[in-house]
Amino acid sequence: MPELFEGEMIDKKILEAHNLTEEEYKRIVELIGREPNYVELGMFSVMWSEHCSYKSSKVHLKKLPTKGEAVIQGPGENAGVVDIGDGLAIVFKIESHNHPSYIEPYQGAATGVGGIVRDIFTMGARPIALLDSLRFGPLDEPSNRLLMDGVVSGIAGYGNSIGVPTVGGETYFHPCYSRNPLVNVFCIGIAKKEKIFYGKASGEGNPVFYVGAKTGRDGIHGATMASAEFSEDSEKKRPNVQVGDPFKEKLLIEACLEVMEKDLIVGIQDMGAAGLTSSSSETASRAGTGIYLNLDLVPLREEGMTPYEILLSESQERMLIIGKKGKEKEIEEVFKKWDLECCIIGEVRKDGFITATFKGDEVCRIPVKALTSLAPVYNRPYKKREDVPSINPEKIPFPSDLNNIFLKIIGSPNIAHKGWIFTQYDHMVQTNTVLLPGADASVLWVKESGKGIAITLDGNSNFCYLNPREGAKIMVAESLRNISCVGARPLGATNCLNFGNPEKEEVMWEFKEVVEGMGEACEFFKIPITGGNVSFYNETSGKGIYPTPVFGLVGILDRIEKVLNPSFKNKGDVIALVGRIENEIGGSEYLRVIFGENFGPCPKIDLSSEWNLHKFLMEAIENSLLLSAHDISDGGLAVCLSECSFFGGLGFDVEIGKIGNDRIDFILFGESPTRVVISFSEENWKRIEELAKKWNLDFLVIGRVGGDRLVMRKGEKEIINIQLTEGERIWRKSIEEKMKVL
Amino acid sequence: MKAGIVVFPGSNCDWDTYHALMGCGIESIFLWHKERDLKGCDLIVLPGGFSYGDYLRSGVLASFSPIMDSIKEFAEKGGLILGICNGFQILLESGILPGAMLRNKGLRFICKFVNIRVENNSTPFTKDIRKGDVLKIPIAHMDGNYYLPYSELEKLKRNNQIVFRYCDGKGEITDEANPNGSMENIAGIVNERGNVLGMMPHPERASFSILGSEDGRKIFQSCLNYLRER
Numbered sequence: 001m002p003e004l005f006e007g008e009m010i011d012k013k014i015l016e017a018h019n020l021t022e023e024e025y026k027r028i029v030e031l032i033g034r035e036p037n038y039v040e041l042g043m044f045s046v047m048w049s050e051h052c053s054y055k056s057s058k059v060h061l062k063k064l065p066t067k068g069e070a071v072i073q074g075p076g077e078n079a080g081v082v083d084i085g086d087g088l089a090i091v092f093k094i095e096s097h098n099h100p101s102y103i104e105p106y107q108g109a110a111t112g113v114g115g116i117v118r119d120i121f122t123m124g125a126r127p128i129a130l131l132d133s134l135r136f137g138p139l140d141e142p143s144n145r146l147l148m149d150g151v152v153s154g155i156a157g158y159g160n161s162i163g164v165p166t167v168g169g170e171t172y173f174h175p176c177y178s179r180n181p182l183v184n185v186f187c188i189g190i191a192k193k194e195k196i197f198y199g200k201a202s203g204e205g206n207p208v209f210y211v212g213a214k215t216g217r218d219g220i221h222g223a224t225m226a227s228a229e230f231s232e233d234s235e236k237k238r239p240n241v242q243v244g245d246p247f248k249e250k251l252l253i254e255a256c257l258e259v260m261e262k263d264l265i266v267g268i269q270d271m272g273a274a275g276l277t278s279s280s281s282e283t284a285s286r287a288g289t290g291i292y293l294n295l296d297l298v299p300l301r302e303e304g305m306t307p308y309e310i311l312l313s314e315s316q317e318r319m320l321i322i323g324k325k326g327k328e329k330e331i332e333e334v335f336k337k338w339d340l341e342c343c344i345i346g347e348v349r350k351d352g353f354i355t356a357t358f359k360g361d362e363v364c365r366i367p368v369k370a371l372t373s374l375a376p377v378y379n380r381p382y383k384k385r386e387d388v389p390s391i392n393p394e395k396i397p398f399p400s401d402l403n404n405i406f407l408k409i410i411g412s413p414n415i416a417h418k419g420w421i422f423t424q425y426d427h428m429v430q431t432n433t434v435l436l437p438g439a440d441a442s443v444l445w446v447k448e449s450g451k452g453i454a455i456t457l458d459g460n461s462n463f464c465y466l467n468p469r470e471g472a473k474i475m476v477a478e479s480l481r482n483i484s485c486v487g488a489r490p491l492g493a494t495n496c497l498n499f500g501n502p503e504k505e506e507v508m509w510e511f512k513e514v515v516e517g518m519g520e521a522c523e524f525f526k527i528p529i530t531g532g533n534v535s536f537y538n539e540t541s542g543k544g545i546y547p548t549p550v551f552g553l554v555g556i557l558d559r560i561e562k563v564l565n566p567s568f569k570n571k572g573d574v575i576a577l578v579g580r581i582e583n584e585i586g587g588s589e590y591l592r593v594i595f596g597e598n599f600g601p602c603p604k605i606d607l608s609s610e611w612n613l614h615k616f617l618m619e620a621i622e623n624s625l626l627l628s629a630h631d632i633s634d635g636g637l638a639v640c641l642s643e644c645s646f647f648g649g650l651g652f653d654v655e656i657g658k659i660g661n662d663r664i665d666f667i668l669f670g671e672s673p674t675r676v677v678i679s680f681s682e683e684n685w686k687r688i689e690e691l692a693k694k695w696n697l698d699f700l701v702i703g704r705v706g707g708d709r710l711v712m713r714k715g716e717k718e719i720i721n722i723q724l725t726e727g728e729r730i731w732r733k734s735i736e737e738k739m740k741v742l
Numbered sequence: 743m744k745a746g747i748v749v750f751p752g753s754n755c756d757w758d759t760y761h762a763l764m765g766c767g768i769e770s771i772f773l774w775h776k777e778r779d780l781k782g783c784d785l786i787v788l789p790g791g792f793s794y795g796d797y798l799r800s801g802v803l804a805s806f807s808p809i810m811d812s813i814k815e816f817a818e819k820g821g822l823i824l825g826i827c828n829g830f831q832i833l834l835e836s837g838i839l840p841g842a843m844l845r846n847k848g849l850r851f852i853c854k855f856v857n858i859r860v861e862n863n864s865t866p867f868t869k870d871i872r873k874g875d876v877l878k879i880p881i882a883h884m885d886g887n888y889y890l891p892y893s894e895l896e897k898l899k900r901n902n903q904i905v906f907r908y909c910d911g912k913g914e915i916t917d918e919a920n921p922n923g924s925m926e927n928i929a930g931i932v933n934e935r936g937n938v939l940g941m942m943p944h945p946e947r948a949s950f951s952i953l954g955s956e957d958g959r960k961i962f963q964s965c966l967n968y969l970r971e972r
Contacts, residue, residue, distance in 0.1 A: 153850075156851050160792070160851055160853075160882070160884075161752070161754075161792040161795060161796070162754065163754020163755070163791060163792075245795070246792070246795060247751070247752055247792065247794060247795025247797065248795075250751070250752055250754065250792070250795075251751055251752075338751065339751065422853075423852055423853055423854050424850050424851045424852070424853070425851075425853060426851070426853045426882045427853055428853060428880050428882060428944075428947050428953075429754055429755060429758065429790075429882065429947075430757070430758060431758040431761060431762070431946065431947055431949075431950070431953060433953065434952055434953065436954075445950075445952055445953075447761065560952060561952070
């Protein structure tokens with residue numbers, strides 16, 4: 001952004017620097033009835049940025065189901081809220097921090113964690129877990145290794161310090177993310193149902209408090225930056241990235257929860273993207289009020305800051321609190337106890353304006369609605385993408401050595417164990433982590449009620465690229481399957497939609513298709529979406545990412561003792577395949593490992609079979625019939641079985657020749673949805689088979705647990721036969737080996 | 743019998759420790775770092791976390807908190823003190839225990855279950871555990887690479903102050919089983935008198951079967967029995 005000075009005439013160049021179009025400028029003049037001054041222009045620029053206003057996505061997001069029995073708060077607040085019984089509620093949301101993480105991986109990722117955690121505790125909830133969905137380019141490129149190292153250290157550095165465990169997530173690699181890494185961070189908190197707080201500035205005359213870190217010049221126009229493509233010189237945007245202070249955040253968590261517990265405040269909001277501007281206008285907008293700010297009272301880190309900078313700074317670890325009139329002293333005492341800066345900088349007014357003064361002059365006066373609900377909305381044109389590669393499966397040459405290909409696949413970073421990543425995260429603090437990272441879903445123990453919360457983050461951009469609509473449905477189905485495998489039923493979901501430039505018609509088409517596909521699946525499974533985040537413009541030098549929706553599903557286990565994990569348990573246990581048996585090879589890791597290309601067609605999905613599989617698993621787990629369950633997804637059946645072995649330390653011997661009439665390589669590595677590998681003791685075989693019949697599912701016993709080898713055979717012929725420890729070593733060490741040289 | 747859990751700014755295992763102690767039937771209260779009164783507690787626990795963000799050396803700023811003066815006195819009088827992870831680092835920085843923590847040998851934060859072998863069961867913290875027993879307890883730290891000069895290490899050994907060492911599942915002390923590069927695989931030590939224990943693994947994270955191990959309870963249980971029998 002070029003240097004700008006106050007008092008300069010607003011011309012084309014300045015509008016461009018603020019990422020505003022001439023039409024948008026005309027709309028501003030119309031809405032406020034005059035030319036905006038320079039400060040006001042800056043405020044409009046951030047509030048109307050794609051990042052804050054959702055102007056390109058709104059028309060489509062409306063199609064998502066948001067209501068459900070358990071939903072206490074849907075989209076529109078800092079986070080969604082869902083009832084989990086016993087007077088408790090969970091609060092959760094996902095956010096992207098893609099752009100800052102590309103420019104400065106450590107701080108970009110760290111402040112991503114900080115931001116989403118603030119969104120959760122502002123609702124009155126104690127943050128209990130983090131998960132993240134990460135995507136990088138291939139690790140063979142040194143720049144991608146550096147990015148991953150920085151991002152993982154940043155998440156660890158921040159999350160570990162504030163004492164919120166990072167309990168799971170997903171990490172994928174594909175060349176489209178090489179200069180467009182994705183860092184999506186999910187946080188969940190727990191609150192008493194009657195103690196939920198909202199970002200509302202209600203009550204005329206109530207004091208507006210500023211709490212936390214001082215305001216500096218960091219992060220100005222961060223939201224605007226995240227709303228444009230990057231070019232070769234994106235390095236220069238480094239000053240737009242903020243720097244995090246997790247220690248301050250930890251104090252803020254404790255102090256804010258204390259003022260809420262003591263009933264001293266009416267509303268609270270994080271000063272995240274667009275800082276003071278967004279927090280004041282959004283809280284006022286929700287309450288239908290106005291806010292007056294005296295900028296002379298804002299604690300500043302640097303001298304000589306202008307009102308423009310103060311209003312747009314994105315310095316981290318700051319909160320805007322609407323206090324109760326008469327409780328000022330008590331509020332101040334709590335923050336003093338925690339050694340935090342806290343002062344009154346303004347008050348709630350009923351005039352519906354954001355007004356700010358600086359050294360006696362009024363520097364802005366804008367109707368709240370003009371910044372928020374009256375921001376422009378675009379129904380951007382879209383056009384189907386036609387250049388997606390597809391392959392006739394029959395034409396794929398049959399490989400000579402499947403053993404070798406199998407080892408390549410389990411060592412592929414997409415499939416390999418992610419221990420190098422999650423051992424750097426404190427994933428056990430708060431002592432609620434029942435399943436360690438790597439299981440189908442993360443499971444947290446709710447000590448207060450003896451229940452469990454299951455969480456999964458899933459994306460499948462390979463499928464979404466091949467067919468955005470079907471890909472999105474498969475993603476939702478996989479999430480459901482993941483929480484079903486641990487014994488949970490779904491409560492609600494959040495999503496993070498990562499796409500390229502929405503001004504490109506094909507990108508907009510992908511977006512529309514993904515949202516509609518996701519909506520259809522959620523509607524079918526009755527999963528309400530309680531909020532989310534859209535990240536467009538994930539493009540560098542014109543090269544964009546695959547459509548990458550990420551789905552965060554939260555479910556509940558009524559009794560934590562019933563939780564199931566994927567590891568094989570005992571020698572002699574029966575192994576079976578249950579679900580809808582298909583062996584589609586399109587979009588598989590197998591094709592990418594052999595051809596280095598993501599070929600279609602995308603597998604098909606039948607939502608009603610998926611729902612039946614969920615009901616089957618719920619009933620089987622409730623009746624304690626199963627000893628393990630693991631979803632078949634990336635890498636197919638062969639990888640699924642192997643993981644059950646690696647987790648349990650027991651081998652297996654299975655017959656795979658009867659799983660459909662397909663080629664043996666498709667049976668081993670196809671990634672068709674709606675399939676689960678289960679194991680159980682012999683005595684339950686009949687009951688489980690009947691249960692599968694009841695839910696109209698395919699059911700096929702394929703072998704037994706035991707031994708120290710992974711054996712997959714077709715009749716007499718051994719197709720794959722390797723030592724468990726050899727496979728496990730490749731699977732566990734692959735990422736670590738690659739990351740040895742940074 | 744009452745335990746006091748000290749809360750420093752940035753402590754984050756305070757509640758975990760509380761739940762674990764209460765689960766063992768030990769009444770527990772929190773003690774604020776700005777105070778000096780130990781409120782009649784028989785056992786003081788310095789919990790894990792990132793006191794003052796650990797922006798300087800881990801534990802050093804917390805060692806100057808007002809409550810640390812009372813804790814030093816309490817230690818000199820023979821009171822039971824348990825420092826876990828950051829709590830151990832604070833005990834080192836305040837000179838109550840000898841030695842120092844260096845950054846982990848891999849230079850990364852490590853969180854995982856490890857095995858530790860009980861080397862000394864004549865302390866109040868381990869009296870009800872057999873010598874040589876292997877406990878499965880998680881670690882979670884960046885600076886757990888215990889170091890002290892060789893002459894002092896000899897003294898530590900002579901006085902039987904090494905309480906826990908990292909080992910493999912069978913109890914063998916090996917390099918592979920040493921997660922952070924600690925001298926002699928040291929995971930926990932006591933002071934000369936034996937009333938102050940510092941350990942890097944988190945026993946409070948291994949105190950409920952649903953979390954994968956209950957071995958941590960054995961340490962809290964020993965303290966409880968010791969205080970009851972005293």
